[in-house]
Amino acid sequence: MAKKSTVKVRLVPEEKTDSKFYYYAKKPTAGLKAKDKLRLKKYNPATQKHEWFVEKKLPPHSK
Numbered sequence: 001m002a003k004k005s006t007v008k009v010r011l012v013p014e015e016k017t018d019s020k021f022y023y024y025a026k027k028p029t030a031g032l033k034a035k036d037k038l039r040l041k042k043y044n045p046a047t048q049k050h051e052w053f054v055e056k057k058l059p060p061h062s063k
Helices: none
Strands: 006-013 023-028 039-044 049-056
Touching (some): 006 039
Antiparallel strands (some): 006 049, 039 049
16 A cells, blocks of 8 residues: 555644644655745634634544
8 A cells, every 4th residue: 555645734724723724734754845834824714814824733533
Protein backbone atom coordinates (compact mmCIF):
# COMPACT_ATOMS: atom_id res chain seq x y z
CA MET A 1 0.00 0.00 0.00
CA ALA A 2 1.27 3.46 -0.88
CA LYS A 3 2.01 6.20 1.65
CA LYS A 4 -0.42 9.09 1.96
CA SER A 5 0.69 12.20 0.10
CA THR A 6 -1.43 14.57 2.24
CA VAL A 7 -2.49 14.84 5.85
CA LYS A 8 -5.57 16.53 7.30
CA VAL A 9 -4.90 19.47 9.66
CA ARG A 10 -7.19 21.72 11.66
CA LEU A 11 -6.96 25.50 11.28
CA VAL A 12 -7.90 27.59 14.33
CA PRO A 13 -7.97 31.40 14.68
CA GLU A 14 -4.56 32.81 15.60
CA GLU A 15 -6.02 35.30 18.09
CA LYS A 16 -8.46 32.98 19.91
CA THR A 17 -7.31 29.37 19.71
CA ASP A 18 -10.17 28.22 21.96
CA SER A 19 -12.78 29.45 19.45
CA LYS A 20 -15.64 27.12 18.51
CA PHE A 21 -15.10 27.74 14.80
CA TYR A 22 -12.32 26.10 12.77
CA TYR A 23 -11.47 24.93 9.26
CA TYR A 24 -9.94 21.70 7.97
CA ALA A 25 -7.28 21.68 5.25
CA LYS A 26 -5.02 19.18 3.53
CA LYS A 27 -1.27 19.58 3.77
CA PRO A 28 1.46 17.64 1.92
CA THR A 29 3.42 15.04 3.89
CA ALA A 30 6.61 15.35 1.83
CA GLY A 31 8.54 18.20 0.27
CA LEU A 32 9.36 21.76 1.32
CA LYS A 33 5.84 22.77 2.38
CA ALA A 34 5.46 19.78 4.72
CA LYS A 35 7.81 21.29 7.30
CA ASP A 36 6.13 24.72 7.45
CA LYS A 37 3.09 25.41 9.61
CA LEU A 38 0.07 26.29 7.54
CA ARG A 39 -1.22 29.86 7.99
CA LEU A 40 -4.19 31.10 5.94
CA LYS A 41 -6.41 34.16 6.03
CA LYS A 42 -10.00 32.91 6.27
CA TYR A 43 -13.40 34.29 7.26
CA ASN A 44 -14.42 33.84 10.90
CA PRO A 45 -18.22 34.02 11.29
CA ALA A 46 -17.91 34.39 15.09
CA THR A 47 -16.20 37.79 14.72
CA GLN A 48 -17.55 38.49 11.19
CA LYS A 49 -14.05 39.36 9.94
CA HIS A 50 -11.25 37.83 7.92
CA GLU A 51 -8.55 36.59 10.29
CA TRP A 52 -5.37 34.54 10.24
CA PHE A 53 -5.93 30.84 10.91
CA VAL A 54 -2.99 28.66 11.95
CA GLU A 55 -2.43 24.94 11.89
CA LYS A 56 -3.08 22.94 15.05
CA LYS A 57 -2.90 19.21 15.69
CA LEU A 58 -6.09 17.22 15.33
CA PRO A 59 -7.55 15.95 18.59
CA PRO A 60 -7.15 12.20 19.19
CA HIS A 61 -10.18 10.20 18.14
CA SER A 62 -11.82 7.57 20.31
CA LYS A 63 -13.24 4.26 19.12
